[in-house]
Amino acid sequence: MDTVVKKLLHESGETFAEEAGIPLKDQPGALFKLLVLANLLSARISSDIALSAARELFEAGGGTARGMSRLTWQERVDALGRGHYVRYDESTASRLGDMAEMVQEKYGGDLRRLAIEAERDPEKAAALLKEFPGIGPTGVDIFCREAQAIWPWLRPYVDDQVKKGAERVGLPTDADELASKVPDKDLARLTSALVRVARDKKLADAVKAA
Structure with missing residues (x-):
């Protein structure tokens, strides 16, 4: 797993559902x-x-x-x-x-x-x-x-927001290629993190600086 993906999962990899308290x-x-x-x-x-x-x-x-x-x-x-x-x-x-x-x-x-x-x-x-x-x-x-x-x-469900985030941090935008970066169980977490960096340029810059 490359450094950018690890940082995304560690710092922003909580799904929105989990953040809302939804199991x-x-x-x-x-x-x-x-x-x-x-x-x-x-x-x-x-x-x-x-x-x-x-x-x-x-x-x-x-x-x-x-x-x-x-x-x-x-x-x-x-x-x-x-x-x-x-x-x-x-x-x-x-x-x-x-x-x-x-x-x-x-x-x-x-x-x-x-x-x-x-x-x-x-x-x-x-x-x-x-x-x-x-x-x-x-x-x-x-x-x-x-x-x-x-x-x-x-899976893999990779929408335009996810692709925008992936592009910002230098990850592939192809759904299958992006999904190959993590185990299946972590794909939803990765896509949630990429949505966050798509919306937050500062967060994207911090991830790229890892």
Whole structure:
């Protein structure tokens, strides 16, 4: 493993899901939380605020599709407010409620069924994910980038943000070549780190100076 990759994993290799307190497991609760996080991170808002809002929603009981549905619209707004997700709080509260209802109605509250319906095909999974309110191409990238830690059939998931980060620190932008730099279990961590350097030139410069 080369020096740049080691430094990325050591200093910035926590996945966004882990940072939000989401255990990356192939379980209904963890997958729903990841979908919520992808929804929140899709907005033009800082990742720190999105992560804080996610933690507040989960603390309020919105960590499962059923739990999110049981929260009132105002309770969702209030949780988003406590996380300082105030610019989009009302529209996001509505979207999250609609999304939770859809997860229950279409997948019985269990997003592992989405993987089955997609026949474990990344393109089919992307199309199904886009059916959820608030999940567009950016949300799909966020979800799949993180979910590749638990769904091996998504690997290697390397989107444009990851490629931008890789280019900044002198790593290959080809998905297979980049994935070869780390064990499979660390690919989601590496892609998360590369998203961070894509957004933070100072961090990229510090990694290159290693």
